[in-house]
Amino acid sequence: xxxxxxxxxxxxxxxxxxxxxxxxxxxxxxxxxxxxxxxxxxxxxxxxxxxxxxxxxxxxxxxxxxxxxxxxxxxxxxxxxxxxxxxxxxxxxxxxxxxxxxxxxxxxxxxxxxxxxxxxxxxxxxxxxxxxxxxxxxxxxxxxxxxxxxxxxxxxxxxxxxxxxxxxxxxxxxxxxxxxxxxxxxxxxxxxxxxxxxxxxxxxxxxxxxxxxxxxxxxxxxxxxxxxxxxxxxxxxxxxxxxxxxxxxxxxxxxxxxxxxxxxxx
Numbered sequence: 001x002x003x004x005x006x007x008x009x010x011x012x013x014x015x016x017x018x019x020x021x022x023x024x025x026x027x028x029x030x031x032x033x034x035x036x037x038x039x040x041x042x043x044x045x046x047x048x049x050x051x052x053x054x055x056x057x058x059x060x061x062x063x064x065x066x067x068x069x070x071x072x073x074x075x076x077x078x079x080x081x082x083x084x085x086x087x088x089x090x091x092x093x094x095x096x097x098x099x100x101x102x103x104x105x106x107x108x109x110x111x112x113x114x115x116x117x118x119x120x121x122x123x124x125x126x127x128x129x130x131x132x133x134x135x136x137x138x139x140x141x142x143x144x145x146x147x148x149x150x151x152x153x154x155x156x157x158x159x160x161x162x163x164x165x166x167x168x169x170x171x172x173x174x175x176x177x178x179x180x181x182x183x184x185x186x187x188x189x190x191x192x193x194x195x196x197x198x199x200x201x202x203x204x205x206x207x208x209x210x211x212x213x214x215x216x217x218x219x220x221x222x223x224x225x226x227x228x229x230x231x232x233x234x235x236x237x238x239x240x241x242x243x244x245x246x247x248x249x250x251x252x253x254x255x256x257x258x259x260x261x262x263x264x265x266x
Contacts, residue, residue, distance in 0.1 A: 003027030006038065006147065006187055007177035010045050019046045019074035019090070028144050033067035035144035036208050041187035043074065043090040043102035048182060050076040051088050056218035058085070058107040060186060062211040066099040068092060084108055109218055118257075120248035123153045126170040126226045133157075148191055149174055153228070158197035165195040165233025165243070172225035179225035185247065185256055188227060189213060194262045195233035195243035204266025213245075213258040220256075222249035239264055 003025045013020035022045075028038045040062050048054060072092035079087040085107045092100040123129075129151035148171055155167035171191055178184050194206050228248040235242050240263050247256035 005175035005177065006041060006173070006183070007175055007181065010041075010181070010183065013045070013049075016073065019076045020049055021071055021073060024068060024071050026143060027146060029069075030142035030144055031205070032069055034069075035142070035190070036062070036064055036211065037187045037190035038144060039064070039068050039092060039100050040102060040190065040211070041183040042072075043092060043100065044104060044183050044186055046074040046076050046090050047088040047102070047104045051078050051081070051086065054086055054088075054106045055108040056106060057104060057182070057186075057215050059105040059215065060211075060213045061103045062213075063101045064099075064208050064210070065101065066094065066097060068094065068099045070094060072099055079103075084110070118246070118254040120228050120252035120254070121168070121230075123168070123170075123228060126151050126172075126224075129153060129170055132169050145191070147174055148172065148188070150191070155230075156198035158193045159200050159203050160198050161201040162198040165197070165199045165236070165241075166230070167192055167195065167198060168228065168230040170226050171229050172227065176225060180221075185215065185220055185227075186213060189229070189245065189247050189256050189258065190260075192229060192231045192245070194241065194260075194264065195231040195245075196236050196241040196262060196264055199233065199236075200264070200266055202266060204264060206262055206264045206266075209261045209263055211258060211260040213256055215256055217253065217255045220249065222251075222255075224250075226250055227255075228252075236264070 022042045075091045077089045090102045132150035132152045151170040153168040156162035232244045245258040
């Protein structure tokens with residue numbers, strides 16, 4: 001792993017009148033833009049830094065509108081700080097144009113009789129699972145992926161011409177300083193390739209447009225930084241795809257469920 005870690009970037013933010021400014025180094029990019037989970041983590045950090053007494057994160061709605069190719073300016077606005085839920089909006093600006101926007105909802109725990117689980121599918125431990133990308137690969141498919149360790153549980157790699165768009169893996173940050181940070185989950189939850197890629201027969205560019213994540217634990221924790229993640233293609237047509245994404249901890253508890261819209265040029 002080379003370049004700055006996410007924890008280093010978060011710890012060295014430059015404060016401005018509207019919000020923090022973070023570095024966007026090459027090792028966190030995919031092509032000409034920053035990795036979406038990285039951008040989302042920076043926006044969450046900006047929201048947390050400008051709003052006091054926030055309860056746990058419960059939901060995030062992310063819009064990727066233009067390449068985050070340089071260090072953006074973050075503009076933070078608290079939409080409402082209520083008794084139960086606080087909603088904070090963050091815009092990432094590049095040359096005064098919105099490149100990404102995140103709306104984060106933070107909520108206090110409720111005294112509810114309702115409890116519904118979604119246990120993780122059976123899997124071997126990360127230590128028993130082979131790397132997602134073979135060691136003999138000359139380079140990883142995107143620069144940012146060098147910041148993570150990933151082991152494949154089931155599913156197909158991109159551009160395999162598979163019948164189903166599905167992949168399930170174990171993933172963690174190589175930087176152990178990120179394992180317990182508030183921005184860790186949103187920063188890692190977008191790490192897998194688009195779910196449509198396994199059914200593609202040839203490579204091609206893609207771009208995430210919108211991403212919604214629901215956070216199902218007020219204090220998510222896991223063993224040794226490992227999270228089980230899956231991405232599952234629901235439908236694809238006319239160059240646009242929809243996928244469901246889930247994250248479990250090592251105890252099999254679902255901690256994140258999301259949906260993402262991806263445009264594909266292939």
